[in-house]
Amino acid sequence: xxxxxxxxxxRSAGGGAARQPRATQADRRARTRAALLESAARGLSRYGYGxxxxxxxxxxxxxxxxxxxxxxxxxxxxxxxxxxxxxDTWWQEVGVLVERAPDPVAALLTLARxxxxxxRRDIARVxxxxxxxxxxxxxxxxxxxxxxxxxxxxxxxxxxxAAREAGAIPDGPDDPPAETLALAFVGAIEGTSIALSGHxxxxxxxxxxxxxxxxxxxxxxxxxPDPGRTAHRRTTRREAS
Numbered sequence: 019x020x021x022x023x024x025x026x027x028x029r030s031a032g033g034g035a036a037r038q039p040r041a042t043q044a045d046r047r048a049r050t051r052a053a054l055l056e057s058a059a060r061g062l063s064r065y066g067y068g069x070x071x072x073x074x075x076x077x078x079x080x081x082x083x084x085x086x087x088x089x090x091x092x093x094x095x096x097x098x099x100x101x102x103x104x105x106d107t108w109w110q111e112v113g114v115l116v117e118r119a120p121d122p123v124a125a126l127l128t129l130a131r132x133x134x135x136x137x138r139r140d141i142a143r144v145x146x147x148x149x150x151x152x153x154x155x156x157x158x159x160x161x162x163x164x165x166x167x168x169x170x171x172x173x174x175x176x177x178x179x180a181a182r183e184a185g186a187i188p189d190g191p192d193d194p195p196a197e198t199l200a201l202a203f204v205g206a207i208e209g210t211s212i213a214l215s216g217h218x219x220x221x222x223x224x225x226x227x228x229x230x231x232x233x234x235x236x237x238x239x240x241x242x243p244d245p246g247r248t249a250h251r252r253t254t255r256r257e258a259s
Contacts, residue, residue, distance in 0.1 A: 051089050053079040055103045056141070058096050063143035066151050067097055067159060094158060097148070101162045104144055111136050116173075122181035123235070126174065130207045130229035134222040137211040146208055167204075174200040178233070188234045199233065206232040 041049075057079035061070050070093060076086040090096040112132035119125035145163055152160025178196045182189040187199075194202070210228040214221040223239060230237040 047089075050079075050081060050085060052103075054081065054086055054089060054096070055100055056139070058100045059104060059139075059141040059144050062097065062100060063141045063147060066147050067093070068151065070097070072096070097159050098162055100144065101148070101159065101166065104141065105166050108133075108136055121186065122177045122184065123186045123233070126177050126181070126203065126233065127226050127229060129174070129177075130203075130226045131222045133207050134211045134214070134225035135218075137215065138218055138221070140215070142208075142212045142215055146212070171197070171200050171204060174203055178203070181233075193234065202232045203229055 054075060058070070058075045060078070061075050065071075072086055072093060073083050075096070076083045079086075086096070090099065112129060112135075115132050116125045116129045119128045145167060148159060148163040149167060152163065175196045178187060178199050181187040182196065193199075206228040207225050210225045211221065214224055217224075227237040
């Protein structure tokens with residue numbers, strides 16, 4: 019028998035379906051790591067870094083503390099991995115949609131709605147909790163979280179500047195600089211996403227509405243079957259007064 023040909027694809031004597039290949043050690047390790055990261059993200063979101071208990075993280079993920087220490091040396095390494103995991107998964111689920119949006123305002127509102135949907139996983143408070151906890155401290159976790167926050171602000175600032183150049187967002191003498199408006203926009207989507215935790219499906223449109231207001235626009239739900247087609251229009255000075 020040619021073992022190389024039959025391995026993982028051998029059929030039963032009765033001609034049944036091919037056997038499923040066994041999960042490799044690398045596959046099992048990756049699944050364990052992903053479960054521990056998501057469990058730790060929930061714990062950090064609820065309790066912060068100082069109150070995070072590694073035993074509880076492992077238990078909530080369905081593993082032992084030994085399995086956790088097989089993957090991470092301790093709380094700091096785990097939290098840094100969570101920070102990277104949150105940024106990576108956010109990009110995979112939200113960032114790619116933002117990149118496909120047809121114009122800057124659509125991209126901003128896609129970001130707002132996508133962030134609300136992403137935060138349904140009960141990890142909405144991770145970045146905010148860690149930023150507050152490590153504010154003013156020179157700590158590896160604080161630096162990593164702050165860098166992720168700055169990257170998001172820079173992205174939103176660029177979109178706001180592009181939208182202003184296109185005349186889609188107010189840019190008068192009394193309007194704030196793009197960097198300040200980006201701070202308000204990010205604060206609106208973060209705060210509203212946290213406040214509306216557990217209120218799907220109303221969370222996404224309400225977060226988009228809050229973000230639209232921060233941008234000086236009037237929210238118009240219109241017809242937008244996908245996040246990239248959110249309708250919008252400018253707010254007149256009479257409407258804003």
